[in-house]
Amino acid sequence: MNQKKIIKQSFQVNFDFNLIFTSKLFETDNNILVDLLSSNSTSKTKAIVVVDTGVIDSHPQLKEDIDNYFKQYNDSITLEGSVLEIPGGEQSKNDETFIQSILENINTFGIDRHSYVIAIGGGAVLDAVGFAAAIAHRGVRLIRIPTTVLSQNDSGIGVKNGINYFGKKNFAGSFAVPFAVINDDSFLSTLHERDWRSGISEAIKVALIKDYSFFEWIESKVSDLNNRDKDAMNELIYRCADLHMKHIQNSGDAFEQGSSRPLDFGHWAAHKLEQLSNFEVRHGEAVAIGIALDSTYSYLKGYLSKPELVRVLDCIIGLGFNISYHQMNEQIIKGLEEFREHLGGKLTIMLLKSLGTGFEVHEMDKNIVLESINYISSYHSKKIAI
Amino acid sequence: MNQKKIIKQSFQVNFDFNLIFTSKLFETDNNILVDLLSSNSTSKTKAIVVVDTGVIDSHPQLKEDIDNYFKQYNDSITLEGSVLEIPGGEQSKNDETFIQSILENINTFGIDRHSYVIAIGGGAVLDAVGFAAAIAHRGVRLIRIPTTVLSQNDSGIGVKNGINYFGKKNFAGSFAVPFAVINDDSFLSTLHERDWRSGISEAIKVALIKDYSFFEWIESKVSDLNNRDKDAMNELIYRCADLHMKHIQNSGDAFEQGSSRPLDFGHWAAHKLEQLSNFEVRHGEAVAIGIALDSTYSYLKGYLSKPELVRVLDCIIGLGFNISYHQMNEQIIKGLEEFREHLGGKLTIMLLKSLGTGFEVHEMDKNIVLESINYISSYHSKKIAI
Structure with a gap:
């Protein structure tokens, strides 16, 4: 009417x-980047580069390598200005001045919709540069x-910033x-132990909800991963990235217009724990605990069998994750x-009905969540005591 | 390798x-907005409202109407906080504090991805609120x-901010x-003459590149439009909006990943003229001149016949557009x-091969552009002299 x-x-x-x-992206005989930058352009194209300070600290020659690389391929691409450094971790996302300086470089050097911003770093830096x-x-x-396990197998390969x-x-x-993502495994060798381990939890997560054979494979590679075996880590990253990307491709909701977010198995508690710990517990570490919690909840609710739960918890603990923090308390419920x-x-939460198969629920029983917290804490203590 | x-x-x-x-959207018996806001939600939903100060000036009762409307439908929707006013025109897009205050309201009132921001105003305000x-x-x-002709038939109905x-x-x-766009024609009656006229140029534009019968219709309605006939304007807005929306739907490049932008016929010169005049020449006015210029260029290059060009220029002039500004000079070329x-x-520029049919070129002959500027200026002087 x-x-x-x-x-x-x-x-x-x-x-x-x-x-x-790839490996060693900025060695001058590696043509991946130059091919990519000139693939979509008939004329000479330009780029600016933003790098995580933490990466520069571990790879002091990187800036020189980048300069030399672009000099070598100066016929087809121009590196505009010098490499811009921004600090890694949440700092890059908390302080607006970094976004401001990236936008300034985009403006100053006339980066248009057919030129490039190249971001090198962990997930936080990629998020901040990606937003700008x-x-x-x-x-x-x-x-x-992406330069960390977590960003190479999860946060750096998706569509969010x-x-x-x-x-x-x-x-x-x-x-x-x-426009493209390049995983260079040479960045992994210098990671600190916590960063090497952290990203593994996202692989456990996606294996548990989608791919039992991948979970079995992770179980079989616990000691290789703990010994920093490069081939095992490359395989883990590849399979994890592949599952994440296929999910985005097939979900029908790549831009999350609905309420469901299946890849966030274990994440509701993880986000809250990160915050309660003042980000002392890192994202990947928090996700490991979140997985332990929601797997235990799945067991206590009768969806998962006890032997299945034991495999999950043993895998997480076996990889060196700590699943007992004093911030894991009733405050978590607010998450x-x-x-x-x-x-x-x-509210939409992913749980497990078996190893490799997730399903969604729309409410959580708070008492059973608290019971789950106690369960994993005492499970962990017993394991440590052995 | x-x-x-x-x-x-x-x-x-x-x-x-x-x-x-619709008409009179905030009259309490108009259920369009409440139906829309509650259509996608099982529980009570919430919204904040941001309004162009210029609209409030012309419709002093609007804030009260909005308050009453939400009170009436308080069972299904909550209006959070009071209506936020931001100034109209480029000011809303130049001063970051407005974006900041919109984001603050989104945060304070817990507007999430399933709640609503309602923006009421001209194209600039919709752009700024849309970005936030x-x-x-x-x-x-x-x-x-959208509350202006220009925003109801072009800028407010697309996908950009x-x-x-x-x-x-x-x-x-x-x-x-x-989420939705609502064109309420009761906002049009209070528009100043320049704003009433301005948006008509986008209708001429889209008619010339896509729909000869619509151009003929506009020619036939020049005096009705000049006399502020509401039915004629409603029809013009509907047909113009429909052509714009169908273009976005069928272009295959809704997010402009390529270089072609067919709807920007006449716009390269218009953008530059707006800037050269310090935005004294408004967007729609500048577009009218841009259309005159590129139609003349199409004629001088031999694509358009002289009688066709005369129809374009006479239609534009007949609608009261001024096509001779002192800023229309060789500076325009930089545009x-x-x-x-x-x-x-x-570079991709739309020209006309006939009335109702555009085509793209990748270069412009600067001398012929200058010749076109002189042509329309002297054409206009002669018309005025008659």
Whole structure:
């Protein structure tokens, strides 16, 4: 009656990009980057580079390597300005001045929608640079070069970016598809032990909800991974990345317009634990605990058998994760509502019905959550005592 | 050789929304907005409202109407906080504090990805609010209520938002699809004459490149439009909006990943003229001149016949547009390179091969552009003299 006319709009947008695996990306005989940068352009193209300070600290020759690399291929690409460094970790996402300086470089060097921003670093730096690249000119081309296990197998290969605002993690951000992602395994060798281990929990997570054979494989590689076997880690990253990317491809909701977020198995408690610990517990470490918690909950609710739960907990503990923190207490329960709020809509939590098969529920029994917390804490103590 | 493995990612994202035409949206018996806000939710939902100060000035009762409307429907929706006012025009896009205050309201009132930001105003205000809504939580639901001819038939119904940065128009922004757009024709009656006229040029533009019968219709309605006939304007807005939306739907490049931007016929010169005049010449006015210029260029290059050109120029002049500004000089030429830079890639300009049919070229002959400037200026003088 009040509606006089209506025009229905409906369209699809296609997105594609490659995740390329390599070693020693900036050695001058490695043509992957130059091929990529000149693949989509008839004329000479330009790029700016932003690097995580932590990566420079571990690879002091990196800036020189980058300079030499671009000099070598100066016919087809120009490196504009010098490499911009921004600090790694949440600092890069908390302090707006870093976003500001990336935008300034994009402006100063005339980076347009057909030129490139190349980001090298851990997940936080990729998130911050990705956000700046996504909003400049409504999106300039972004090449992500993740340097940690976590960013190479999960956070760096997806379609999200973000910065913290009002003290809230990822309050501002967008869904933006990178032009390409390059995983260079030479960055992994210098990782500190905690960073080497951290990212493994995302592989356990995706294996448990989607791929039993991958979980079996991880179980079989616990000691290789603990001994920093490069081949085992490369395989773990590849399979984990592949499962994540296939999920985005097949979910039908790549930009998360609904309430369901299956890849966030174990994450509701993880986010809260990170916050309660003032980010002393890192994301991957928190996810390991979140997985232990929601697997135990799945067992206590009768979905998962005891032998299955034992395999999950033993795998996590075997990889050296600590699953007993003093911040793991009833405060964690608040994470449920915050998780719902962040995504909006209905609470949707992934649980396990068997190893390799997840399913969703829309409420959690708080008493059983508390029971699960006690269960994993005492399980861990007994293990340690052995 | 250097590439060890590759994972190819490829997926589609579906977007849809409705453009609803109505009158007197905030009268309490108009259920369009409440139906829309409660359509996608099982529980009570919430919204914040941001309004263009210029709209409040012309409709002093609007804030009270909005309050009463939400009180009436308090069972299904909550209006959070009071209506936030931000100034109209480029000011809303130039001053970051407005974005900041919108983000603050989103945060304070817990607007999540399933709650709503309702923006009421001209294109600039919709752009600024749209940007804030797009980056908060990676996108909260945005309802756009455009209040000018230009925003109801073009800028408010598309998928872009943006703010100015580094003194550059739309330097920061994103492609983000609104939850819905509502065109309420009661806002049009109070428009100043310049704003009433301004948006008509976008209708001429899209008619000339896509729909000859619509151009004929506009020619037939020149005097009705000049006399502010409401039915004629409603029809013009509907047909123009429909052509714009169908273009986005069928272009295959809704998020402008390529270099072509067919809807920007006449816009390369328009953007430059706006800037040269310090935005004294408004967007729609500048577009009218840009259309005159590129139509004349099409004639001088032999694509368009003289009678066809005369019809275009007479229609524009007949609608009361001024096509002779002292800023229309050789400085305009710089707009070509700036236009290319903004989108990136190859220069791509739409010209006319007949009335209703556009085609693209990748270079412009500067001498003929200058000749076209002189042509329209002397054509206009002669017309005025008659």
